[in-house]
Amino acid sequence: MTLDFSRPGILPCQAIEALIAAGAVTSATPFDADQVQPASLDLRLGARVWRVRASFLPGDRRVEERLKDVAMHQIDLEGGAVLEKGCVYIAELQERLKLPPGLLARANPKSSSGRVDVFVRLLTDRGLAFDDVAEGYDGPLYLEIAPQTFSVLVRPGTRLNQLRLKAGEPPRLETRSVGVELSEGIIGFRGRRHAGIIDLDREDGHDPRDFWEPLEARSRDGRPGELLLDPGEFYILASMESVEIPVDQAAEMTPIDPSVGEFRVHYAGFFDPGFGTDEAHGAGSRGVLEVRTHDTPFLLEHGQTVARLVYEPLTERPERLYGEGGSHYQRQGLKLSKHFRVWPEG
Numbered sequence: 001m002t003l004d005f006s007r008p009g010i011l012p013c014q015a016i017e018a019l020i021a022a023g024a025v026t027s028a029t030p031f032d033a034d035q036v037q038p039a040s041l042d043l044r045l046g047a048r049v050w051r052v053r054a055s056f057l058p059g060d061r062r063v064e065e066r067l068k069d070v071a072m073h074q075i076d077l078e079g080g081a082v083l084e085k086g087c088v089y090i091a092e093l094q095e096r097l098k099l100p101p102g103l104l105a106r107a108n109p110k111s112s113s114g115r116v117d118v119f120v121r122l123l124t125d126r127g128l129a130f131d132d133v134a135e136g137y138d139g140p141l142y143l144e145i146a147p148q149t150f151s152v153l154v155r156p157g158t159r160l161n162q163l164r165l166k167a168g169e170p171p172r173l174e175t176r177s178v179g180v181e182l183s184e185g186i187i188g189f190r191g192r193r194h195a196g197i198i199d200l201d202r203e204d205g206h207d208p209r210d211f212w213e214p215l216e217a218r219s220r221d222g223r224p225g226e227l228l229l230d231p232g233e234f235y236i237l238a239s240m241e242s243v244e245i246p247v248d249q250a251a252e253m254t255p256i257d258p259s260v261g262e263f264r265v266h267y268a269g270f271f272d273p274g275f276g277t278d279e280a281h282g283a284g285s286r287g288v289l290e291v292r293t294h295d296t297p298f299l300l301e302h303g304q305t306v307a308r309l310v311y312e313p314l315t316e317r318p319e320r321l322y323g324e325g326g327s328h329y330q331r332q333g334l335k336l337s338k339h340f341r342v343w344p345e346g
């Protein structure tokens, strides 16, 4: 395969695989079979993590140089280690980049990290912005990790974020508003304070009732539903509309502009090509929203716009669509992260 980056767009899985074969993306250990997703690459924690006093951007220095100013102590992840809620960590990642000219990248948390309120951002040497990888970047990758609601157990190889490789700056094809579903039954979950530890490599293994409080629909004066967001609490909600991403596009869910409300959908979420489409057996999928309000209580109404989906083109159709491999969220409704068993009926 020739690597041609003249057409702006997000690279599909076959192009990411070609980049790996060409040595533009390397790793300290062999890549996992399912690491390349339809239009993104999952990144894996290395063995070393530092507990830091404060988050930072490297500016004109390397991350390792900057770390010396803020590191409190180093943790070895071999055998597993708990990252405590309320603390900030910097981890080294196993993958390393040597991007050819014309290619840049952008990272975002995996949906599963967002759903358990683990705040993560990518750092690069001499990086001026979180999650952005400059064109032609040649160097290591690091991850800032700040668990907000739950403490989490991680190991070398745990995947918390993913990288989209981009030829140039893809145009924005469309922007769609996302409304919130608050109308009937269980409309959401609120994270319990002082819950136990979530093992981020254990799927379907945690009882959701130990970590989440279900929220029932509340209507007032015949109006369809509302929810009072408490400052500092973390909520999982669902979109009112079903979401569909064409097979040759991807989308990013961006937080709402603060003029519409002092709350935000917590993390910019990445939506894979084919998510919610008939072709990938996903028709009717909702978007799952991670929501918190900052300083003031905020009353949300059913259908209120809480986020926007920005659609971008791929350079070509991916050979695999979301849902064709072992995906967790195709056809989802209101869905907690893959670490939890299904919410019990009744």
Ligand SMILES: O=c1ccn([C@H]2C[C@H](O)[C@@H](COP(=O)(O)OP(=O)(O)OP(=O)(O)O)O2)c(=O)[nH]1
Pocket (backbone or CB within 6 Å): 037, 109, 110, 111, 112, 113, 114, 253, 267, 268, 269, 270, 271, 272, 275, 286, 287, 288, 289, 290, 322, 326, 327, 328, 329, 330
């Ligand atoms: O805020 C978000 C972000 C993503 N998604 C959906 C769309 C996306 O295509 C799917 C999977 O996202 P991601 O690949 O980040 O999830 P994962 O944690 O890697 O799970 P999987 O193992 O299914 O890939 O979840 C949401 O509903 N909300």
